[in-house]
Amino acid sequence: MSEIPNITFDLDAPGLSTGHLVVPKGADCEALSLPVFSLNKGEGPRLLITGGCHGNELEGPIVARRVIEWLPETQVCGRVIIVPEINPLAVQACTRNTPIDGKNLNRVYPGRADGSVTERIADAVSRLLLPMADTVFDLHSFGPTWDFPPAIITHPIADADLMAKTLKMAEACKLPVTLLWEYDAPGMFDTWVHSQGKLFICAEFGGGTVGAEALAIYEAGVRNALIALGFVEGKAERPTYRQKKTSQTLETLLSDELKSPASGIFEPRCSMLDEVKQGDLIGILHPMESLSAGSIDIRAPTTSVVCAIRSGAHVDANEELVYLARPLNL
Amino acid sequence: MSEIPNITFDLDAPGLSTGHLVVPKGADCEALSLPVFSLNKGEGPRLLITGGCHGNELEGPIVARRVIEWLPETQVCGRVIIVPEINPLAVQACTRNTPIDGKNLNRVYPGRADGSVTERIADAVSRLLLPMADTVFDLHSFGPTWDFPPAIITHPIADADLMAKTLKMAEACKLPVTLLWEYDAPGMFDTWVHSQGKLFICAEFGGGTVGAEALAIYEAGVRNALIALGFVEGKAERPTYRQKKTSQTLETLLSDELKSPASGIFEPRCSMLDEVKQGDLIGILHPMESLSAGSIDIRAPTTSVVCAIRSGAHVDANEELVYLARPLNL
Numbered sequence: 001m002s003e004i005p006n007i008t009f010d011l012d013a014p015g016l017s018t019g020h021l022v023v024p025k026g027a028d029c030e031a032l033s034l035p036v037f038s039l040n041k042g043e044g045p046r047l048l049i050t051g052g053c054h055g056n057e058l059e060g061p062i063v064a065r066r067v068i069e070w071l072p073e074t075q076v077c078g079r080v081i082i083v084p085e086i087n088p089l090a091v092q093a094c095t096r097n098t099p100i101d102g103k104n105l106n107r108v109y110p111g112r113a114d115g116s117v118t119e120r121i122a123d124a125v126s127r128l129l130l131p132m133a134d135t136v137f138d139l140h141s142f143g144p145t146w147d148f149p150p151a152i153i154t155h156p157i158a159d160a161d162l163m164a165k166t167l168k169m170a171e172a173c174k175l176p177v178t179l180l181w182e183y184d185a186p187g188m189f190d191t192w193v194h195s196q197g198k199l200f201i202c203a204e205f206g207g208g209t210v211g212a213e214a215l216a217i218y219e220a221g222v223r224n225a226l227i228a229l230g231f232v233e234g235k236a237e238r239p240t241y242r243q244k245k246t247s248q249t250l251e252t253l254l255s256d257e258l259k260s261p262a263s264g265i266f267e268p269r270c271s272m273l274d275e276v277k278q279g280d281l282i283g284i285l286h287p288m289e290s291l292s293a294g295s296i297d298i299r300a301p302t303t304s305v306v307c308a309i310r311s312g313a314h315v316d317a318n319e320e321l322v323y324l325a326r327p328l329n330l
Numbered sequence: 331m332s333e334i335p336n337i338t339f340d341l342d343a344p345g346l347s348t349g350h351l352v353v354p355k356g357a358d359c360e361a362l363s364l365p366v367f368s369l370n371k372g373e374g375p376r377l378l379i380t381g382g383c384h385g386n387e388l389e390g391p392i393v394a395r396r397v398i399e400w401l402p403e404t405q406v407c408g409r410v411i412i413v414p415e416i417n418p419l420a421v422q423a424c425t426r427n428t429p430i431d432g433k434n435l436n437r438v439y440p441g442r443a444d445g446s447v448t449e450r451i452a453d454a455v456s457r458l459l460l461p462m463a464d465t466v467f468d469l470h471s472f473g474p475t476w477d478f479p480p481a482i483i484t485h486p487i488a489d490a491d492l493m494a495k496t497l498k499m500a501e502a503c504k505l506p507v508t509l510l511w512e513y514d515a516p517g518m519f520d521t522w523v524h525s526q527g528k529l530f531i532c533a534e535f536g537g538g539t540v541g542a543e544a545l546a547i548y549e550a551g552v553r554n555a556l557i558a559l560g561f562v563e564g565k566a567e568r569p570t571y572r573q574k575k576t577s578q579t580l581e582t583l584l585s586d587e588l589k590s591p592a593s594g595i596f597e598p599r600c601s602m603l604d605e606v607k608q609g610d611l612i613g614i615l616h617p618m619e620s621l622s623a624g625s626i627d628i629r630a631p632t633t634s635v636v637c638a639i640r641s642g643a644h645v646d647a648n649e650e651l652v653y654l655a656r657p658l659n660l
Contacts, residue, residue: 018622035621058642062597065616088618091595091644144474144641147539208538209477210642212598243573265421267392268542286395288418291348291365311474312388312540314421 004113005124007036011081011132014040016072021083023124028100029117032089036129037068037082044078045229048133049222050125051083053105053140053189054097055090058210060139060203063218067226074232081132087121096143107185109192126192135169136193137225139218141205147272148206148308150217150241151177155184157194169201171249172228173221174238176273178249179204179307180328201225206272208311217241250325252307258322260315261296264288268309276300282322288314300324334443335454337366341411341462344370346402351413353454358430359447362419366459367398367412374408375559378463379552380455381413383435383470383519384427385420388540390469390533393548397556404562411462417451426473437515439522456522465499466523467555469548471535477602478536478638480547480571481507485514487524499531501579502558503551504568506603508579509534509637510658531555536602538641547571580655582637588652590645591626594618598639606630612652613639630654 009019017040020033049067051060064084071080085091086105093099103118111122130136142148152170157163170178184191193200205218220239226232238245260266265286270276280300287294298321307325315321339349347370350363379397381390394414401410415421416435423429433448441452460466472478482500487493500508514521523530535548550569556562568575590596595616600606610630617624628651637655645651 018620033619035619037621055644058595058644061595062616062642065595065597065621068621084621085595085618091618094644144538147541206539208474208641209536210598211477211639212601215597215642265388265391265395265415267395267545268540271542286392288415288421289363289365291367291395291398291414309541311538312392312545314385314388314424 005120005128007128009038011038012040014042021124021128023117023120026117026120032117032121034083034085034088038079039071039075040079041075041077045135045231046079046133047081047135047137047229047231048129049080049082049137049139050086051139052085052087052091053138054143055087055093055095056144057141058091059141059205059215059218061085061091062210062215063139063222066215066219067222076231076233078231079132080231081129083129086125087118089117106189107187109187109189130193130196130198133198135199135201135229136189137222138189138200138202139222140202141210142308143206144208145311145313146206146308147208147311148204149177149272150175150214150221150239151179151204152221153179153181153202153204154200155181155190159194162194162197162199165199166201167249169199169225169228171247172236173201173203173224174236174247175203175217175221176241176247177307178247179325180249180251182251182253206308249328250305250307251328252323252325256304256324257320258282258298258324260285260317260319260321262287263316264314265312266310266315266321267312270306270309272306272309274306276306277303282306283309298322335450335458337458339368341368342370344372351454351458353447353450356447356450362447362451364413364415364418368409369401369405370409371405371407375465375561376409376463377411377465377467377559377561378459379410379412379467379469380416381469382415382421383417383468384473385417385423385425386474387471388421389471389535389545389548391415391421392540392545393469393552396545396549397552406561406563408561409462410561411459413459416455417448419447436519437517439517439519460523460526463528465529465531465559466519467552468519468530468532469552470532472638473536474538475641475643476536476638477538477641478534479507479602480505480544480551480569481509481534482551483509483511483532483534484530485511485520489524492524492527492529495529496531497579499529499555499558501577502566503531503533503554504566504577505533505547505551506571506577507637508577509655510579510581512583536638579658580635580637581658582653582655586634586654587650588612588628588654590615590647590649590651592617593646594644595642596640596645596651597642600636600639602636602639604636606636607633612636615645618644628652
């Protein structure tokens with residue numbers, strides 16, 4: 001029989017508490033102890049903030065720790081639970097997936113108590129943390145090989161009311177981009193949270209390294225969400241990004257994904273948030289075998305905004321190179 | 331008996347030629363064919379440009395290919411040989427070292443004809459390409475996990491005349507930073523080139539992803555070098571970087587390297603090229619086991635400029651986090 005996950009302290013205790021979420025041991029590894037922060041100021045909204053789902057996206061774990069620094073002095077009501085590193089095995093290894101079982105934590109929800117370690121983490125979160133929250137803010141980033149603007153993203157939600165509430169909350173973060181991204185895969189955390197009728201917002205950031213400027217923008221987005229949800233009093237401030245204080249709401253469809261037509265070296269020829277017209281050069285794919293022929297131009301199929309662009313790198317055939325987008329018309 | 335490396339075309343032929351440098355097969359892998367570009371406009375200086383020594387530094391291979399596009403119409407004299415990917419195995423794998431033997435190509439010069447594949451590449455370059463050049467321009471970058479400004483770097487050179495010539499050429503590239511970096515390791519390409527009395531300049535760039543803006547700056551630096559060396563006519567243009575057209579010459583000593591005092595999550599609190607005073611906060615190291623105690627402040631030991639700073643990431647104890655620098659006083 002499987003052991004069951006537990007929390008080492010009373011989440012209902014008033015005020016500030018810290019302790020651990022214990023994910024039971026299994027055949028593949030020993031039990032894990034995930035540090036958990038809880039701040040219970042009584043009646044009001046209930047929020048779960050998670051970071052470090054993918055271990056090579058470090059904005060989340062760092063910003064979660066920064067919020068933990070100032071939240072005790074600013075939270076006025078309700079309950080906030082924060083788990084900076086929901087997948088510590090992946091964070092320690094700096095890998096997207098959990099190294100022990102090779103699984104993507106964001107594809108195994110709601111998890112399995114008798115599964116491999118990634119499934120046991122999802123099970124512990126689903127059973128013990130999710131029931132304590134009405135809203136989940138999952139702190140992701142686009143990963144180190146992409147240029148992607150500071151954004152809140154959401155996937156399309158069948159429930160129109162929840163979709164509208166989610167977009168409204170996403171825009172309240174006042175990040176440069178709010179993105180409705182047509183994407184669906186089994187086992188995602190957001191899908192599971194939506195199935196419980198709860199609100200889910202997700203931050204995505206890009207740009208290779210995790211630097212001080214990006215962290216400040218990310219932190220501002222989380223603070224704005226806490227203000228919009230009513231936990232923190234004050235005025236939401238739109239952060240400055242590339243010398244501008246602007247926001248736009250975009251939509252990316254499945255057909256907006258441009259893939260590599262062959263293997264080779266991808267040379268980006270434009271930057272994220274560039275506006276492109278049909279036929280404009282987005283990048284060039286160079287074969288490595290020859291210098292005299294065979295480079296392939298990657299051109300915009302339609303007028304659009306470059307939402308995400310791969311770093312210059314050697315890519316295989318059929319790898320994603322670019323995500324285009326356009327203003328969302330609801 | 332070992333096979334010997336060869337070039338599939340006549341490097342002495344006038345005009346433009348392309349072909350391959352063949353690195354012989356060995357016990358560990360088949361022969362490699364590295365694409366080579368040669369442009370021979372007769373009498374004049376002789377330059378070898380190499381990119382892709384480390385396979386996760388793609389600025390070099392891409393910019394080398396861009397130079398190959400315009401050089402035939404602009405080169406007025408002398409000979410330029412360009413090898414965009416000197417280590418194609420590492421480039422294909424997107425790894426710093428060669429995956430087959432785990433070796434760093436920039437630590438095995440002058441190579442060995444009967445060695446493993448990385449040593450055979452170095453041997454082929456040393457034997458067949460280096461004798462054809464008086465100057466080598468090696469196109470590196472600082473790698474995807476660092477923020478580092480567009481720079482030409484050089485290590486200290488015992489020969490004072492060569493040191494002065496190298497710094498002069500480095501500054502002629504007009505990149506934001508020229509860096510004299512106290513560093514020495516056996517088998518580096520620059521040391522071997524210097525031992526032949528030849529000039530060696532090396533570009534280093536950072537910032538996680540390889541994007542269109544960084545590539546344009548990198549290309550401008552190479553063009554400026556070609557102008558300074560006399561291959562191309564025209565005026566050197568200082569590229570714009572972070573809204574400024576400035577250059578500074580800095581020095582980094584061995585003691586300017588700050589390492590992680592423990593394992594944990596590194597949070598950068600300043601950005602590259604920030605000026606810091608003694609005691610200023612550069613970053614914070616957070617233990618992953620607890621949220622309530624144990625974060626370690628990383629502070630500036632002396633007034634300096636932040637020359638390179640690690641991306642926010644999980645780091646092990648004794649990993650490099652920051653390189654400080656100061657204006658070079660010769």
